[in-house]
Amino acid sequence: MPNVLTVISPSTELLHRAQRVRRGAVDLAQCSDVQRAAALEAMAVALERHGDAVVTANTLDQQAAAREGLAAPLLARLKLDGAKLADCIQGLRQVAALPDPVGRRQLHRELAAGLELERVTVPIGVLGVVFESRPDAVIQIAALAIRSGNGAILKGGREARNTCQAVVTALQEGLASCSVDPDSLDLLTSREEIMALLQLDGLVDLIVPRGSNAFVRHIQENTHIPVLGHADGVCHLYVDQRVNVDMAVAVALDAKTQYPAACNAIETLLVHRRSAQRFLPPAIQAFTAAGVTLRGDEQAMALGVPEAATPEDWGHEYLDLTLAVRVVEDLEAALEHIRRYGSRHTDVICTEDETAAARFLDTVDSAGVFHNCSSRFADGFRYGFGAEVGISTQTVPPRGPVGLEGLVTYRYRLRGHGHTVAPFACGDQRFSHRDLLET
Numbered sequence: 003m004p005n006v007l008t009v010i011s012p013s014t015e016l017l018h019r020a021q022r023v024r025r026g027a028v029d030l031a032q033c034s035d036v037q038r039a040a041a042l043e044a045m046a047v048a049l050e051r052h053g054d055a056v057v058t059a060n061t062l063d064q065q066a067a068a069r070e071g072l073a074a075p076l077l078a079r080l081k082l083d084g085a086k087l088a089d090c091i092q093g094l095r096q097v098a099a100l101p102d103p104v105g106r107r108q109l110h111r112e113l114a115a116g117l118e119l120e121r122v123t124v125p126i127g128v129l130g131v132v133f134e135s136r137p138d139a140v141i142q143i144a145a146l147a148i149r150s151g152n153g154a155i156l157k158g159g160r161e162a163r164n165t166c167q168a169v170v171t172a173l174q175e176g177l178a179s180c181s182v183d184p185d186s187l188d189l190l191t192s193r194e195e196i197m198a199l200l201q202l203d204g205l206v207d208l209i210v211p212r213g214s215n216a217f218v219r220h221i222q223e224n225t226h227i228p229v230l231g232h233a234d235g236v237c238h239l240y241v242d243q244r245v246n247v248d249m250a251v252a253v254a255l256d257a258k259t260q261y262p263a264a265c266n267a268i269e270t271l272l273v274h275r276r277s278a279q280r281f282l283p284p285a286i287q288a289f290t291a292a293g294v295t296l297r298g299d300e301q302a303m304a305l306g307v308p309e310a311a312t313p314e315d316w317g318h319e320y321l322d323l324t325l326a327v328r329v330v331e332d333l334e335a336a337l338e339h340i341r342r343y344g345s346r347h348t349d350v351i352c353t354e355d356e357t358a359a360a361r362f363l364d365t366v367d368s369a370g371v372f373h374n375c376s377s378r379f380a381d382g383f384r385y386g387f388g389a390e391v392g393i394s395t396q397t398v399p400p401r402g403p404v405g406l407e408g409l410v411t412y413r414y415r416l417r418g419h420g421h422t423v424a425p426f427a428c429g430d431q432r433f434s435h436r437d438l439l440e441t
Contacts, residue, residue: 010194011201016190016199017202017205020188027127027151027152030125030183033182037181039098040181042097043094046091048172049087060083060165062164074263082137086138094145096389100388100406103123103150103409106122107121112437114431117421120415121415122413125410127152128154130154130157131212136158140156144170147409155190160193207228209228210392210404230391230404230408232265232393237257237350238339239253239377240336240350242354243274245281247281251284258292259323265321266393270317270343271328272329273327275331292323296309297312297327299328302328307327316339337366346395348370349372352374359373370402382404385403394408
């Protein structure tokens with residue numbers, strides 16, 4: 003998708019569609035936990051019924067994308083075969099089984115006799131989700147949106163158009179069989195609608211972009227609607243001086259090669275100079291056997307890394323079987339490198355030194371900071387969220403994989419008996435501010 007998108011005012015037709023989603027979301031927010039869970043089961047059944055049509059549509063998309071020369075990482079994300087679809091359907095049912103995020107009382111406080119305050123979780127409203135190449139994201143996002151009581155306007159990449167349409171048709175058919183309005187979900191199909199979507203202030207409450215660095219940044223810069231997302235996935239793995247080499251090689255290999263097109267795959271390997279001679283030779287052998295292109299600094303090349311890294315390799319998101327390798331003086335140098343080049347997504351330390359691990363976990367300012375395990379665990383499904391609407395690298399919540407709990411906000415409810423402020427302002431009455439015990 004091109005990096006530059008022209009600002010476009012919403013058409014009358016798009017405004018009407020967005021208004022229908024808004025009305026559907028208002029009704030959805032009134033549905034019970036049981037009704038919303040049943041809606042996800044109905045969506046799962048409809049996808050099973052239309053599975054062959056979805057896979058056929060995806061095959062057409064893959065063939066067209068290959069003819070047009072779509073990059074290999076994006077082609078990998080585009081694929082939605084029968085096995086992957088089955089996993090998505092299972093994910094729908096797992097989200098249905100999760101605890102209800104709506105209606106949770108977070109605060110219950112007596113302000114004064116007969117005057118009680120509550121803070122209760124409520125849906126955000128309408129999500130506008132724009133993504134590239136990954137039609138399975140439609141299923142994940144729809145599941146999370148409906149389960150959390152939110153409407154959703156979805157826009158997939160042009161390369162996934164047939165698949166997205168087939169999926170949404172099935173999902174809406176499923177919703178039509180239950181108590182949730184099918185208008186709670188809508189799919190945009192034209193490129194021009196992306197920028198028009200960003201102008202829907204008052205109808206869309208949150209934009210979630212999923213795509214390239216340039217694409218996400220452009221979205222962030224061209225809307226007044228709050229944006230949740232990350233522009234980069236520059237993840238690091240640091241091998242400390244006290245390390246189990248075999249374990250570190252296995253973790254690093256998984257973090258890079260298990261699915262290199264993912265934003266939580268490592269892009270840079272940092273190695274303490276005192277462990278470099280023990281770690282790098284077997285690591286280079288393992289990476290080479292897996293087809294990974296290694297680019298290293300001078301010290302890494304002296305130990306067998308075949309290609310020289312350039313300054314642009316540090317902080318670069320390859321999304322492919324390419325890995326930058328740097329030998330660092332010590333833990334502090336690794337921390338400084340991550341501060342300078344990291345994207346605050348996910349960073350890993352491999353070490354047997356608990357003090358060094360604690361220093362790393364406490365210091366690295368990323369959404370995920372791991373010790374002795376692959377960065378590929380940074381995922382909503384693997385965290386037990388059922389699915390994720392996206393990954394957020396911002397500092398304020400929600401952060402990291404965003405599941406159901408990241409798709410609700412809260413509302414303050416105050417109940418009284420004719421209370422007025424004047425007696426408190428003049429001192430005739432005093433606030434008790436007493437937290438009430440839950441029964």
